[in-house]
Amino acid sequence: MDRRDFLHVAALAPLAATVPSTGRPTGTSGLSAPPPNWARLRRQLKGTLVLPGDAGYDTARRLYNPAYDRIRPGGVAYCTSAADVSACLTFARTGGVPVTTRSGGHSYAGWSTGPGLVIDVSRMSSVVYAGGRATIGAGAKLIDVYDRLARHGVSIPAGSCPTVGVGGLTLGGGIGVVSRKYGLTCDNLQSVRVVTADGRTLDCDATRNAGLYWACRGGGGGNFGVAVSFTFRTFAARDVTVFFLHWPWARAGAAVRAWQSWGPSAPDELWSSLHLGRSGGGLDVAIVGTYVGGKPALDRLLAPLVDKIGRPSSRSARTVPYLDGMKIMGGCAAMSIAECRRMPREAFAAKSHMAYRKLPADGVRALVDGVARGGRHSVLLDAMGGAIGRVGPADTAFPHRAALYSVQYYAEGTDRRWLRGLHSDMSPFFGDHAYVNYIDPDLSNWRNAYYGPNAARLAEVKSTYDPGRLFRLPQGI
Incomplete structure (x- = not known):
């Protein structure tokens, strides 16, 4: 079962609302600043600076989402060290050049590119394991993290998409x-190395630069500096059982009602996701997941869910090594690691909610009816609870510890009307909570939605480490 069978995604929204301004800072006289000296920056880097007209520029400027292919950065710097990053930040600061950072290039709003300098950390991708800890370069793709740590029999909790960069994932939570078993990625972060706006390289943990360390655990990428490496505690990678259950659309309401009571309160070892989708193949209801354990125990846990929903139209479950489980959940089960690393680019439009309470009957109807509307789209409900909820909402910058599940809305095409309509319909039930790693250019109340009561402290960290606001996102702290 391919993960993308559930997403049904293609093509994103108009760029006008999502692309940073192309204007260059001007002085008090109104005259433009001198043009940046790109040749000088190129000489300063051990990595590679790719400029318009260079071979490879068209590849270098691309994100995962093809909808942003029209954006043409002034330059893309493939940095190989913290010193390279520092040189790039000095260049941007002194030359008035807009700067943005890219790890895996999966920003939902396209904010890992822009018209100025893109600092690409993908070449800082080492994965080193020793003594129960993994030190990982900020540009490492998740499939490489899983693969290299599997050789030592360990792993870290991370996302499912193979080509997501560990940097952006961790910084947003x-x-x-x-x-549910091992916590968020940021919960397992023991230290992070960050190059700040003034060019300094800082090691941050619970005792050194503790405020910045706190902010890097859920405060979102691109706000406070450029993270270049992370050190995580690891866990022993056990076999996992992956499972897929499908029902006819007539059981959609029953599936939502049963799953939202079952999934977030299951044992920690069991994670699940409810998928409601409409595609060219029609309407579909599925529950997929992973269980850190064997199939007999999983069957016992699934039994009460199936009793409430009804017999599924199809059901599969198998126990596999941990790395294989991550490949299955990432949609590249039959591929080599190298092929997983080159997953096809996909365009999509998305929005999110964080559900702090179960949907009442009218909320269930609104969700099911919304997915059934004409078009090609899907909604994913991902169970939270477990280890996630045992961390205090202020202990890290990620505030949504009491959420029962996250909600992802995906749509095909450039028309966002379905997304906006269903998101608006569901907001009375879910509230205004959202996940910063599913960054949403439509949100006007994004500070509260992403960060809740942690927003004020994040602003203090910003003023300490980037008082001149070198790092500016449209939804930036």
Whole structure:
């Protein structure tokens, strides 16, 4: 079963609302600043600076989402060290050049590119394991993290998409398919190395630069500096049982009602996701998941859910090594690691909610009816609870510890009307909570939606480490 069978996604929204301004800062006289000296920056880097007209520029400027292919950065710097990053930030600061950072290039709003300098950390992708800890470069793709740590029999809790960069995932929190058992990615972060706006390289943990360390655990990427490496505690990678159950659309309401009471309160070892989708193949209801354990125990846990929904039209479950489980959940089960690393690019439009309470009957109807509307789209409900909820909402910058599940809305095409309509319909039930790693350019109340009561402290960290606001996102702290 391919993960993308559930997403049904293609093509994103108009760029006008999502692309940072192309204007260059001007002085008090109104005259433009001198043009940036790109040749000088190129000489300063051990990595590679790719400029318009260079071979490889068209590849270098692309994100995962093809909808942003029209954006043409002034330059893309493939940095190989913290010193390279520092040189890029000095260049941007002194030359008035807009700067953005890219790890895996999966920003939902396209904010890992822009018209100025893109600092790409993908070449800082080492994965080193020693003594129960993994030190991982900020540009490492998740499939490489899983693969290299599997050789030592360990892993970290992370996301499912193979080509997501560990940097962006961690900085926004890091919800994944074993988070109920092992916590968010950021919960397992022991230290992070960050290059700040003034060019300094800082090691941050619970005792050194503790405020910045706190902010890097859920405060979102691109706000406070450029993270170049992370050190995580690891867990022993056990076999996992992956499962897929499908029902006819007539059981959609029953599935939502049963799953939202079952999934978030299951044992920590069991993570699940409810998928409601409409595609060219029609309407579909599915529950997929991972269980850190064997199939007989999983069958016993699934029994009460199936009793409430009814017999599924199809059902499969198998126990596999941990790495194989992550490949299955990432949609590249039959591929080599190298092929997983080159997953096809996909365009999509998305929005999110964080559900702090179960949907009442009218909320269930609104969700099911919304997915049934004409079009090609899907909604994914991902179970939270477990280890996620045992961390205090202020202990890290990720505030949504009491959420029962996250909600992802996906749509095909450039027309966002279905997304906006269903998101608006569901807001009275879910509230205004959202996940920063599913960043949403439509949100006007994004500070509260992403960060809740942690927003004020994040602003203090911003003023300490980037008082001149070198790092500016449209939804930036």
